[in-house]
Amino acid sequence: MVTVVTASDLVNVGQLNFIASQEDEAKLWCEELFSLATNLLSHNLNRDHSLLKAYIKLTLQPNAEGKIPVKNIGRxxxxxRKRIENALEICKLPYGRGDSIRLEDFTLDVYRNFLDSLCPRPELSNIFKLQGDESGRLSVDQMTEFINNKQRDPxxxxxxxxxxxxAQTHTLMERYQHDQDHLKQGIYSPLCSK
Structure with missing residues (x-):
């Protein structure tokens, strides 16, 4: 028998029991499960790493003119296709199917703005409006209070x-708040990458 213990946190623990018909089969299962568990990061990239990987892939595969074809972004x-075209247009980039984008115009900041336009997060804006000041920004103390009172498992x-x-909240937000002026002031906004 092989028992697999899973948990999203230390409170919600689950168990799966597998019964093999032969000992060799159970050993093989254990080896494969151990391999998956020890190489977890290589199998499950977080959102930011996945999107950065997509950006690098786009910039390393230009066409013969040294530009990024819009169709590659679509693929x-x-x-x-209309959503992608709209997001590119918002970023003031070429968006036609046969168009190409110059590499120097498609910086990491432009890419982040493109992603914000492509996949808006209205729920984040709502949280910032409800918890923050009139401009929808949160101070370090407001963000800390929100995380501790609303996000933390009681x-x-x-x-x-x-x-x-x-201080821990500030360290956490350094990963997501790309506006260095806001970060120095201890202010966080939902438009982190603009």
Whole structure:
């Protein structure tokens, strides 16, 4: 018998029991499961790494003119062509099916703006409007309070897993707030990449 213990956190633990008909079969299962568990990061990239990988792929495969064909962007994201064209137009980039984008025009910041236009997150804007000031921005203290009161699982042991402190919140937000002026002021906005 092989038991697999899974959990999204330390509170919600689940178990799966598998019964093999032969010992060799169970050993093979264990080896493969161990391989998957120890190479988890190579199988499950987070969102930011996946999107960065997509950007690098686009910029490393230009056409003969050294430009990124718009059709490559369409193939990579495999969304509605009209949505991709609209997002490119918002970023003031060529968006026609036969058009190409110069590499120097498709910087990482432009790519982030393109993604924000392609996949808007209205729920984030709503959170910032409800929790923040009139301009929809949160201070370090407001963000810390939101994370601790709204996002944190109340079943966690506060001694083992204490609530975040403002310094920890600031460190966390350094990963997502790309506006360095806002970051220095301790202000976070939903339009992190603009």
């Amino acid at each position: 990579l994201f495999s969304l509605d 079943r966690l042991n506060e001694i083992l897993y204490p609530p975040l402190r403002p």
